[in-house]
Amino acid sequence: MTTIALVAGGPRENLANLTKYHSEDVIWVGIDRGSRYLLDFNLPLHYAFGDFDSISAKELENLKTKIPDLNTLPSEKDKTDTEIALDWCISQKPDQIFIFGATGGRLDHLLGNIHLLIKSTSTQSKIDIIDQQNQITLYTAGTYTVKRQIEWNYISFVAISADIYGLTLNGFKYPLKNCHIRLGSTLCISNELISDVGTFSFRDGILLMIRSRD
Structure with missing residues (x-):
């Protein structure tokens, strides 16, 4: 690599x-x-x-x-x-x-x-x-796995396109299923993994995943 x-x-x-x-x-x-x-x-x-x-x-x-x-x-x-x-x-x-x-x-x-x-x-x-304090990664539509890391205890998802369609979060403290997120929404700020491995997926749009710590 x-x-x-x-x-x-x-x-x-x-x-x-x-x-x-x-x-x-x-x-x-x-x-x-x-x-x-x-x-x-x-x-x-x-x-x-x-x-x-x-x-x-x-x-x-x-x-x-x-x-x-x-x-x-x-x-x-x-x-x-x-x-x-x-x-x-x-x-x-x-x-x-x-x-x-x-x-x-x-x-x-x-x-x-x-x-x-x-x-x-x-x-x-x-x-x-x-x-x-932060790690920022951009994702396009698809299905992704994310591992729990002690050093990054918060995970947020922020729309960077006008709309995110079908956002689904599994293994998170605040799960979502097939949710529509608009640009400017704060719905997905400060989530946390409750499983060792979680997944997130969406069918259209571009979003940022931000891992943060206090």
Whole structure:
């Protein structure tokens, strides 16, 4: 299984413990200030993207000594640094893409990053946004299993398309059967698994599954 981990430059206090996701097979990609975070965690920096406007000139020079193939982007462009880096990751066709440092701070960046998950509908790569308190994954219509994990005690489902048709939850504290969820509904916030393995299914639409902890 090939994994690429992107680290964007969101607030440090929201960042997950990156070392937990490290293995020799993971390719680590820094995005702007996220490149500095990787160095702070003593993790390898295989690639870096960004206009690097969020780090000092001294820090940028240090980065250049760590990674000669620095993908320096213009400050004025039609995509964010994170989207450009994610597009590159998708082109590598990994099995899994993790995005860290994509939450907190500016709401426009947060919402933009969450909507980048829509790219997973046109690739075989599974894409997750992870921070210290949440894990966000996008799903299209189908049937899925989800395992109970102590570290993620809450599970929420949020519509990202206008409608979710036929949402069914089994093995959850608050089950559903063939339910219609509209965009903006909070019906499926803060659910919990009561079985070791639960299932969720829906026949049409796009939703986010958000695993959270207190």
